[in-house]
Amino acid sequence: MTDTAPSRYSASQWQLMWAKFKDHKLALVSLGVLGVFYLIALLGPFLAPCDSWRTSQFAFAPPARVHIFHNGRLMRPFVYGLKMTSDPGTFERSIAPDKSTVLPVRFFARGAEYDWLWLVHGNMHLFGVDSGGQINLLGTDILGRDCFSRDIVSTQISVTVGLVGVFITFVLGCLIGGVSGYYGGVVDNALQRFMEFVTCLPTIPMWMALGAAIPTQWSNLKVYFAITVILALRSWTGLSRQVRSKLLQSRDEDYVIAARVAGASDSRIILTHLLPGFASYLIVSLTLEIPRMILGETTLSFFGLGLRPPTVSWGVLLQDAQNLAAISVYPWLMFPAIMVVVCVLAFNFLGDGLRDAADPYKE
Numbered sequence: 001m002t003d004t005a006p007s008r009y010s011a012s013q014w015q016l017m018w019a020k021f022k023d024h025k026l027a028l029v030s031l032g033v034l035g036v037f038y039l040i041a042l043l044g045p046f047l048a049p050c051d052s053w054r055t056s057q058f059a060f061a062p063p064a065r066v067h068i069f070h071n072g073r074l075m076r077p078f079v080y081g082l083k084m085t086s087d088p089g090t091f092e093r094s095i096a097p098d099k100s101t102v103l104p105v106r107f108f109a110r111g112a113e114y115d116w117l118w119l120v121h122g123n124m125h126l127f128g129v130d131s132g133g134q135i136n137l138l139g140t141d142i143l144g145r146d147c148f149s150r151d152i153v154s155t156q157i158s159v160t161v162g163l164v165g166v167f168i169t170f171v172l173g174c175l176i177g178g179v180s181g182y183y184g185g186v187v188d189n190a191l192q193r194f195m196e197f198v199t200c201l202p203t204i205p206m207w208m209a210l211g212a213a214i215p216t217q218w219s220n221l222k223v224y225f226a227i228t229v230i231l232a233l234r235s236w237t238g239l240s241r242q243v244r245s246k247l248l249q250s251r252d253e254d255y256v257i258a259a260r261v262a263g264a265s266d267s268r269i270i271l272t273h274l275l276p277g278f279a280s281y282l283i284v285s286l287t288l289e290i291p292r293m294i295l296g297e298t299t300l301s302f303f304g305l306g307l308r309p310p311t312v313s314w315g316v317l318l319q320d321a322q323n324l325a326a327i328s329v330y331p332w333l334m335f336p337a338i339m340v341v342v343c344v345l346a347f348n349f350l351g352d353g354l355r356d357a358a359d360p361y362k363e
Contacts, residue, residue: 017280020357027353030346037343041156048149049128049135051112052312056134056144058082060330061095063139070102077105079135103129139332141320147332150312154336157313159343161228162293166286168232169293173239174282178270180240181247188244195237203234207296211305220311227306231296239285246278280358288351291344298340314340 021027040047064079081101086093109128115121129135138148180191210230214223250256251274259269275282294314300306301315302322309316314336320326321333 017357021353024353024356026349030349030353033342033346034350037155037159037346040152041159044153044156045114045116046122046124047126048146048152049109049111049125049137050146050149052145052150052153053310054112054134054145056140057084058095058136058140059142059144061136061140061144063332064136065097066105066137070099075102075104079103079105079129081133101133103133103135105129105135138335139330141333147317147335150317151335151339154312154314154317155339157224157307157311158294158297158315158340161224161231161297161313162290164225164228165231165235165293165296166289168228169236169239169289170282170286172232172236174243174275176236177240177243178247178275181244182251182266182270182274184248184251192244195240198234199237201234203296204299206234207231207300208303208305211300211303214305216308220307223307224311227297227300228293230300231293235289235292235296239282239289242281242285243275246281247274250274250277280354284351284354284358287347287354291347294340294344294347 061082066077066079068075068077070078080097080099081103082095083098083101084093085096105127106129107127109125110123110131111125111128113121113123127135134146136146136148138146138151141147141150176191176195180188207230210233211227214226218226247270256269256273259273264272297306297313298315298318301308301313302318304319307313307316317333317336321337327334
């Protein structure tokens with residue numbers, strides 16, 4: 001017997017799950033990627049070098065290149081300013097670097113003011129350039145706004161809408177599925193028919209119909225929570241069926257009967273004794289549900305039925321990339337789509353790792 005064998009047999013369920021999860025390298029990498037996304041969401045205004053709504057005359061400016069040599073001299077990292085040029089033959093205007101204007105890149109620079117988490121008012125940014133200049137690492141959009149700053153700020157909405165929506169899904173799924181599986185009989189039949197009706201509704205048309213019903217005069221905060229509720233209204237049925245099936249298997253176990261004989265209420269039996277017994281499966285299910293929420297919000301906002309300007313999310317930013325001709329000329333407008341793909345894949349790989357770790361005894 002090896003030295004590690006006794007610790008395996010004496011370890012708790014969560015310790016065994018973590019040991020199994022660490023063997024899934026792709027899931028560990030995905031966990032790190034998602035950590036970066038949520039760190040960006042937490043520190044968004046600080047990481048964005050510019051005001052995400054500051055317009056300029058340089059529409060569709062290409063991404064700026066960071067240089068360290070100017071006129072043969074080594075300098076601190078800098079970017080050139082921008083200038084408008086015109087073709088004398090076609091009179092077509094274009095944007096080119098102005099090599100007579102050098103803008104040093106400064107860390108912890110003062111810039112646009114913001115309210116971090118609605119609590120702290122500040123104007124410190126991770127990096128930036130001198131006042132009056134602008135660093136556009138991912139170019140600008142049709143109004144000359146910095147795409148990099150808008151991509152950073154939009155991450156706050158897109159990755160948190162999944163968490164809020166999943167919380168609502170978790171409450172509805174556990175409540176309705178728990179009642180259906182615990183009581184059975186007429187209650188189970190009625191709730192199952194209701195779940196089948198909700199499941200039969202086509203997802204995207206239902207989201208679009210409910211999204212179009214949101215009043216246009218609502219504030220951005222109200223629209224945000226309305227979108228999360230809309231996404232959750234269609235997503236709770238899968239979790240509810242899983243909870244129901246688990247409770248049907250466990251409701252007649254000896255420990256449940258003992259709790260019932262001891263006088264425990266039905267709600268206490270469900271919440272304290274039954275649901276914690278398969279908490280690992282609930283975590284896996286919720287992890288796989290978050291990317292569906294993110295894709296749902298992106299879809300609604302892309303079609304103009306979800307979040308609306310001045311709120312920015314990945315779906316709102318992708319509205320500028322609906323024109324294929326614009327994408328071919330200004331490919332940096334598609335960067336939010338890359339962020340969506342990376343985030344969704346990371347959640348799926350993380351879910352695969354958690355699903356394997358949920359059964360730590362399986363080789």
